[in-house]
Amino acid sequence: MPVSTRAGTGTNQEAVRRHNLATMLRSVHQVGRTSRAHLTTTMALNRSTIADLASELEALGVLRHADPVATAPRAGRPSAGIEVVEGGPDVIAIDVGVDRVVVGRVGLGGRVLERAQRQLPVSPDPRDVGDVIAELVEETHQRPGGPLVGIGVSVPGVVRRTEGIVQFAPNLGWHDVGFAQVVADRIGRDVPIALGNDADLGARAEHFRGAGLGVDHLVYISGDVGIGAGVISGGAPLGGAGGFAGEVGHMAVDPEGLTCHCGNRGCWETKIGADAIARAIGAPADSVATLGAVLDAYVDDAGALDAIAADVGRGLATIVNMLNPQVVVLGGFLASLHRLVGADIVREMHDAAMQAPGRMVKICTPGLGQNSVLLGAAELAFEALLADPVGVLA
Amino acid sequence: MPVSTRAGTGTNQEAVRRHNLATMLRSVHQVGRTSRAHLTTTMALNRSTIADLASELEALGVLRHADPVATAPRAGRPSAGIEVVEGGPDVIAIDVGVDRVVVGRVGLGGRVLERAQRQLPVSPDPRDVGDVIAELVEETHQRPGGPLVGIGVSVPGVVRRTEGIVQFAPNLGWHDVGFAQVVADRIGRDVPIALGNDADLGARAEHFRGAGLGVDHLVYISGDVGIGAGVISGGAPLGGAGGFAGEVGHMAVDPEGLTCHCGNRGCWETKIGADAIARAIGAPADSVATLGAVLDAYVDDAGALDAIAADVGRGLATIVNMLNPQVVVLGGFLASLHRLVGADIVREMHDAAMQAPGRMVKICTPGLGQNSVLLGAAELAFEALLADPVGVLA
Missing domain, CATH: 3.30.420.40 (ATPase, nucleotide binding domain)
Known part of the structure; x- marks a missing residue:
């Protein structure tokens, strides 16, 4: 939140200036390149203050002047651009x-x-x-x-x-x-x-500059042998009392399921983790760690993944019912799985989730790809x- | 958060005063009765400012002077007390x-x-x-x-x-x-x-003045025919994008389970809702709405509730793994169930939850009883x- 510089003591002014410098740098860092006009609007500061802040960040070697950026059609002349420096920190x-x-x-x-x-x-x-x-x-x-x-x-x-x-x-x-x-x-x-x-x-990056940009309620599910989740709720990370929240791989989804390495029976991870998927498509056990690549190359019968897709969808429904997110990003090998059976996963999620939160959620792959x-x-x-x-x- | 009154303009001073009046009223409202010394410490204001605020809230008819409240042993003379008014708003x-x-x-x-x-x-x-x-x-x-x-x-x-x-x-x-x-x-x-x-x-009240007082991460589970949850995370309610978060009754816990009224199969509510418990103890179907009273009067074999206790514990483990709360309050008929098979529920939860979040959580009944x-x-x-x-x- 930018703060007006008009009031306050000298010490306060210095604190406000550094705060505004940080806000401007974060804004440009998020999008890579923008216009001064946009910053004037979003930071609610006047043009000369924006120009002063930009000059100081240029002097620090983090931002630089860029070609004018077109604003809305017929909104007057393009505004001066500003972007992050190449070769900066x-x-x-x-x-x-x-x-x-x-x-x-x-x-x-x-x-x-x-x-x-x-x-x-x-x-x-x-x-x-x-x-x-x-x-x-x-x-x-x-x-x-x-x-x-x-x-x-x-x-x-x-x-x-x-x-x-x-x-x-x-x-x-x-x-x-x-x-x-x-x-x-x-x-x-x-x-x-x-x-x-x-x-x-993964949740943090997708929220800041990926599929969850502009969204306040997001779940990023990582598939890397095991299954975990990062949750953004109300714009902030959901950590729980000890930072342990988000262990969706260990939702108990089947009382008759396999024993999990965590000691419990029928965890979601035993149904949709890399071991389960490798078994379903007949891939060798030693391919588990590279399952994403195996799935990306998979051209056989997608029907072999029907049960997996249903289990992914049902688990997502539980997450949707409990957390009511706007976006669920499927990361790691789950992104590769989504490319093969995404429609089945989404249909099963909608069948199993409650209507109100089910209608609000979008299931997608990462905006930042593998990164x-x-x-x-x-x-x-x-x-x-x-x-x-x-x-x-x- | 109280704010010092020393700086600012007249308008600011008035806003700060009203803010501090609100903070003091909320503090005394939470505990019913406290000492001015305690407010001086928690609000970080000096004694004369506290006295002025107290006088103003007395004039508004919401607080009143009370007998001195003992502070810590040998901490000097007791401090003047302050409490909410009887017959106030x-x-x-x-x-x-x-x-x-x-x-x-x-x-x-x-x-x-x-x-x-x-x-x-x-x-x-x-x-x-x-x-x-x-x-x-x-x-x-x-x-x-x-x-x-x-x-x-x-x-x-x-x-x-x-x-x-x-x-x-x-x-x-x-x-x-x-x-x-x-x-x-x-x-x-x-x-x-x-x-x-x-x-x-329920979560709000237990957090403000019940079993979750002073706790930032709390789940209140209501049992009133169906099962729902209110979640406090980081001291604030967890609502999700549309306020629909917390539908723990509709966690999918058994792919072979009964069909739920929500349309899904094997929801937690089908396992531990009032219908399931009434069946387990052989209570008539029309006792479902008053199940808490039925359980309070239940003196037969608690073994009839073994499977229910296991399902409650397993579902709690999923909640603990996903949200990492410090306290889970079992409300409604779940409080009555806890009195019968609470030890079994807690053991099953610990068996099924991951160690790190499992160790941090306390499962309890409401501090505010039925209210x-x-x-x-x-x-x-x-x-x-x-x-x-x-x-x-x-």
């Missing part, structure tokens, strides 16, 4: 999956400048993963870039963010791993490092800069 | 259940001053319910009281609050009923009337007064 975003790790160098505007990926062995040692990450960071930093302002790491597990600890990542076999420290030691750069859960970060989680990790890393660009850069 | 709270309606006259501090109840026929006509409510309002207003400042109505269904419409109340057989207007016409008092969902209001929903309706009715006591009373 960037972050390291790390997406640790069950079978592979992706490292990206990500610039303002959410541009993936460099991207490198490596396979991981089954149940990898956290220190070995740290070594792989260090190598990938070197690969993605061979060309010169702007100042590094943060590192964000996504992990498919339960994370205690403030302590940088992975409390439980069942599909990696990790318990109570101080992974933020492992990564910090390996990379050896003096910038803040933050850890997040993959589904939470939702990586870009969520990047947002985590950009947090300090976006909160106070002057404090971080000046 | 009150509200009409209406709790429409599936088989009965309760009307209460409720004063500040959440005191139920008068209470009257009447049975309802099956699938009652909304206008007939309005007539019953009007009679009960007369009954509860035979003795003189303070000024009436609002009417709050709870309904067991999906409510469009801003329009005062009951969109869908399956167990009453209501669709798109403008019930706020029906009640307003029958009662004929010129005060605001607000409508809410029973579980949402959770009625007191939630009262809070709805007190909203305007608590937001601006001067504006409403002066």
